[in-house]
Amino acid sequence: MRSKRGELTRKxxxxxxxxVNTIRRLANHSGSGRLRLGIGDDCAxxxxxxxxxxxxxxxxxxxxxxxxxxxxxxxxxxxxxxxxGLSDIAAMGAHPVAAFLSLGVPQLLTVARKGRDSWVxxxxxxxxxxxxxxxxxxxxxxxxxxxxxxxxxxxxxxxPRNKALLRSGARPRDxxxxxxxxxxxxxxxxxxxxxxxxxxxxxxxxRDGDSSLTRHLWPQPRIAQGMWLVRxxxxxxxxxxxxxxxxxxxxxxxxxxVSATIDAAALPIHPQATLMQALHGGEDYxxxxxxxxxxxxxRSIAGVAVTQIGTITKKVSGAPSVTLIxxxxxxxxxxxxxxQHFS
Amino acid sequence: MRSKRGELTRKxxxxxxxxVNTIRRLANHSGSGRLRLGIGDDCAxxxxxxxxxxxxxxxxxxxxxxxxxxxxxxxxxxxxxxxxGLSDIAAMGAHPVAAFLSLGVPQLLTVARKGRDSWVxxxxxxxxxxxxxxxxxxxxxxxxxxxxxxxxxxxxxxxPRNKALLRSGARPRDxxxxxxxxxxxxxxxxxxxxxxxxxxxxxxxxRDGDSSLTRHLWPQPRIAQGMWLVRxxxxxxxxxxxxxxxxxxxxxxxxxxVSATIDAAALPIHPQATLMQALHGGEDYxxxxxxxxxxxxxRSIAGVAVTQIGTITKKVSGAPSVTLIxxxxxxxxxxxxxxQHFS
Numbered sequence: 001m002r003s004k005r006g007e008l009t010r011k012x013x014x015x016x017x018x019x020v021n022t023i024r025r026l027a028n029h030s031g032s033g034r035l036r037l038g039i040g041d042d043c044a045x046x047x048x049x050x051x052x053x054x055x056x057x058x059x060x061x062x063x064x065x066x067x068x069x070x071x072x073x074x075x076x077x078x079x080x081x082x083x084x085g086l087s088d089i090a091a092m093g094a095h096p097v098a099a100f101l102s103l104g105v106p107q108l109l110t111v112a113r114k115g116r117d118s119w120v121x122x123x124x125x126x127x128x129x130x131x132x133x134x135x136x137x138x139x140x141x142x143x144x145x146x147x148x149x150x151x152x153x154x155x156x157x158x159x160p161r162n163k164a165l166l167r168s169g170a171r172p173r174d175x176x177x178x179x180x181x182x183x184x185x186x187x188x189x190x191x192x193x194x195x196x197x198x199x200x201x202x203x204x205x206x207r208d209g210d211s212s213l214t215r216h217l218w219p220q221p222r223i224a225q226g227m228w229l230v231r232x233x234x235x236x237x238x239x240x241x242x243x244x245x246x247x248x249x250x251x252x253x254x255x256x257x258v259s260a261t262i263d264a265a266a267l268p269i270h271p272q273a274t275l276m277q278a279l280h281g282g283e284d285y286x287x288x289x290x291x292x293x294x295x296x297x298x299r300s301i302a303g304v305a306v307t308q309i310g311t312i313t314k315k316v317s318g319a320p321s322v323t324l325i326x327x328x329x330x331x332x333x334x335x336x337x338x339x340q341h342f343s
Numbered sequence: 344m345r346s347k348r349g350e351l352t353r354k355x356x357x358x359x360x361x362x363v364n365t366i367r368r369l370a371n372h373s374g375s376g377r378l379r380l381g382i383g384d385d386c387a388x389x390x391x392x393x394x395x396x397x398x399x400x401x402x403x404x405x406x407x408x409x410x411x412x413x414x415x416x417x418x419x420x421x422x423x424x425x426x427x428g429l430s431d432i433a434a435m436g437a438h439p440v441a442a443f444l445s446l447g448v449p450q451l452l453t454v455a456r457k458g459r460d461s462w463v464x465x466x467x468x469x470x471x472x473x474x475x476x477x478x479x480x481x482x483x484x485x486x487x488x489x490x491x492x493x494x495x496x497x498x499x500x501x502x503p504r505n506k507a508l509l510r511s512g513a514r515p516r517d518x519x520x521x522x523x524x525x526x527x528x529x530x531x532x533x534x535x536x537x538x539x540x541x542x543x544x545x546x547x548x549x550r551d552g553d554s555s556l557t558r559h560l561w562p563q564p565r566i567a568q569g570m571w572l573v574r575x576x577x578x579x580x581x582x583x584x585x586x587x588x589x590x591x592x593x594x595x596x597x598x599x600x601v602s603a604t605i606d607a608a609a610l611p612i613h614p615q616a617t618l619m620q621a622l623h624g625g626e627d628y629x630x631x632x633x634x635x636x637x638x639x640x641x642r643s644i645a646g647v648a649v650t651q652i653g654t655i656t657k658k659v660s661g662a663p664s665v666t667l668i669x670x671x672x673x674x675x676x677x678x679x680x681x682x683q684h685f686s
Contacts, residue, residue: 036396040598041510042434042583043398043500050393053379055386058497060445060485091385102403102445102495142403142495152445152485152495154401157386167384240385255383 023124023138034097034158035137044139046098048158054097055157055164057088063149071192073200074119076217077151078126080283084242085155086134086221087285091240093165093230094157095223098139099131101153104146123151134223163230165238165289170256174236174290174312177297179222179304181215182245183273186281188216212272219285224302226287234297238289244282244338246322252288253312253321261323262310262334279324280337377440377501378480387482389441391501397440398500398507400431406492414535416543417462419560420494421469423626427585428498429477429564430628434583436508436573437500438566441482442474444496447489466494477566506573508581508632513599517579517633517655520640522565522647524558525588526616529624531559555615562628567645569630577640581632587625587681589665595631596655596664604666605653605677622667623680 024039037045048054061081063069072080082099089096109119117125131138136155191199191213203213222240229235239252245262253260269278290312291297300306315321320333380388391397404424406412415423425442432439452462460468474481479498534542534556546556565583572578582595588605596603612621633655634640643649658664663676 037507037509042431042581043400043437043498043507045435045502045507046397046399047504048391048397054389054391054397054499056389056441056443056483056497056499057386058443058445058483058485058495060447060487060495062447062487062489062493065447065487065489088385092388094386098399100399100401100497102401104403104405104408104493140399140401142401144403144405144408146405146408146493147491150405150447150489150493152401152403154399154443154497155386156397156399159388161390164380164386164388166380238385 035139038137038139044098044100046139046156051161052158053161053164055089055092055094055159056154057085058152058154059084059088061151061153069149071196071200072217073204074122075126075204076200078123078128079130079218081151081153082127082130082155083219083221083285085153086130086136086223087219087240087242089155089157090222090226091165091238091287092157092159093163093226093235093238094159095227096134096136096155096157098156099136099153100139101127101141101151103141104144104150106147106149107145109149119149134221159230165226165229165235167237167239167252167255170237170252170258170290170312172258172312172314173293175293175297175308176249176260176262176288176290176310176312177306177308178241178245178268178286178288179225179301179306180284180286181268181270181305182241182284182286183278183281184210184212184215184270185219185283186277187212187270187273188214189283190277192216212270215270216283219283221285222287222304225304228301229289234295235289235291238287241284241286241288242282244280245288246279246334247282247336247338248288249322250336252290253315256312257315259313259315259319259321259323260310261313261325261331263325265327266307266309268305268307279334282338378482381480381482387441387443389482389499394504395501396504396507398432398435398437398502399497400428401495401497402427402431404494404496412492414539414543415560416547417465418469418547419543421466421471422473422561424494424496425470425473426562426564426628428496429473429479429566430562430583430585432498432500433565433569434508434581434630435500435502436506436569436578436581437502438570439477439479439498439500441499442479442496443482444470444484444494446484447487447493449490449492450488452492462492477564502573508569508572508578510580510582510595510598513580513595513601513633513655515601515655515657516636518636518640518651519592519603519605519631519633519653519655520649520651521584521588521611521629521631522568522644522649523627523629524611524613524648525584525627525629526621526624527553527555527558527613528562528626529620530555530613530616531557532626533620535559555613558613559626562626564628565630565647568647571644572632577638578632578634581630584627584629584631585625587623588631589622589677590625590679590681591631592665593679595633596658599655600658602656602658602662602664602666603653604656604668604674606668608670609650609652611648611650622677625681
């Protein structure tokens with residue numbers, strides 16, 4: 001019933017002290033010139049460079065809602081939690097500077113069992129591995145006991161002033177692009193639902209492949225691609241594909257005051273995914289961006305394929321905001337059928 | 344099972360759309376020159392001034408752990424959630440620049456009942472009122488359905504470079520001060536436990552008083568006092584009293600590598616609190632700070648009393664880090680008996 005301090009709380013005794021000391025040691029490991037003061041005070045302190053803006057995002061992961069303990073290995077839960085935040089940073093064209101973790105877990109999940117690390121240790125190892133891959137120190141957070149596991153991840157990034165990629169910059173005749181492939185994560189989730197833990201154990205052994213399970217459990221935020229777009233002034237707008245193409249493109253159109261037409265035949269559908277999964281499945285964490293018709297966009301950026309999937313059009317009152325041209329050439333409204341909250 | 348965007352998610356229909364539109368409208372209301380882009384994109388964007396450092400803290404509030412729905416009015420839950428973050432900002436001597444809220448709630452709590460606003464509306468009204476009092480816009484966050492109510496508050500503040508108040512700066516012979524009074528919040532909590540909802544309804548009508556209930560339900564973060572200390576270079580170290588004097592002073596001593604002696608007769612105990620509540624009760628959100636013996640410290644700062652309660656001493660191996668001199672002049676070790684997590 002009483003409050004906790006702003007930092008990852010150190011404990012007076014036992015396994016929690018060890019846990020937080022582990023976090024502190026690991027967190028101080030990966031360097032960032034902007035981190036002036038990390039875990040251990042009331043706040044962390046960051047210094048940004050002149051001419052930089054600070055991008056901030058928070059993402060909540062709740063057991064049973066964003067992951068299922070019986071399907072998702074703890075390492076993947078940690079990886080996916082921070083991937084969501086990193087992907088938001090990528091969608092602004094920023095580079096990540098520091099992460100913060102507020103973690104609520106049942107006591108039982110902090111205890112090692114049968115010679116295996118505890119759930120929390122494995123969660124942190126997945127989270128910190130992806131943080132380290134992106135040179136992002138864990139700079140603070142909060143820790144509490146909770147009846148169910150919840151993790152709120154905060155990411156701070158830096159981007160040159162007035163250069164961030166916004167959702168609101170798309171204009172008629174801009175071309176629409178996506179990175180990578182679509183629907184893989186939804187196909188992987190369907191596989192998990194079908195085969196459960198057996199499938200996820202298999203995926204633990206194939207982190208680097210491109211199977212749908214790998215796409216679902218170990219998504220790769222497109223940081224380098226977002227930064228490339230900012231450096232080259234190549235994009236007019238961007239959003240990350242977290243809720244599903246139909247929903248996220250709808251958001252981009254709303255914020256830009258435009259409509260869009262998508263060509264089903266052009267979609268880079270993941271080999272194990274269906275068209276429906278590519279259109280409405282979420283959690284691919286690819287970038288969707290728009291570019292002027294005159295802008296040269298290469299076929300790949302920093303090693304990831306880039307595909308034109310459609311065109312921005314003028315908004316017409318009463319007309320659907322997104323239209324899909326089917327493989328047989330029929331135009332139909334594409335309603336936002338991706339992830340809806342409280343649904 | 345799918346992810347959510349970095350911003351406070353807008354809904355396609357119904358009460359949630361209204362809720363998030365309310366947040367967006369209110370959030371854009373209170374101005375801050377540093378907020379360049381608020382709710383509605385993948386990230387918020389903030390611009391800081393040259394020579395400023397960014398202070399960041401996150402604080403998790405979990406139903407049944409940090410508050411009890413049957414004791415705490417929703418407005419007070421929201422107020423207390425953001426007060427914790429603001430108090431961490433105050434303890435660095437920073438001023439708050441923006442707040443972010445990750446909120447997980449059961450669907451039922453988003454619904455208005457019997458002519459009253461929903462729990463979430465009332466929670467937000469308490470949170471936003473305190474944010475507005477400190478000119479702090481709500482700049483983003485995340486929203487999800489959750490089996491139990493949880494709120495993670497992120498606060499960003501600005502402080503002149505190398506001027507932040509740290510826990511690690513206290514030196515032997517420094518004097519130890521606290522703002523305001525101690526133990527009031529713990530006494531208020533004891534009253535709630537005894538009288539329950541009846542007491543909390545009474546407190547709703549006396550927000551501005553200094554009763555223990557008011558101290559517990561509507562704590563006032565000491566932003567102006569922390570900023571004063573930075574402006575005057577008056578403090579060598581600081582921490583906010585969230586876990587209780589005995590525990591928080593212990594943290595400060597550990598980080599500074601010193602010991603401390605406290606004088607029981609000097610403690611500004613809240614009129615309705617006991618000595619034990621003043622020593623070990625948490626959530627007073629007063630500032631504890633140290634200052635050189637030669638530094639002039641006034642009896643009040645920005646309208647809040649300041650009291651010397653003891654002195655920093657040299658750390659002696661094997662000796663207790665904090666010693667309490669009782670009213671009868673007996674010295675005893677003061678162990679950290681404030682809030683412990685996972686206890």
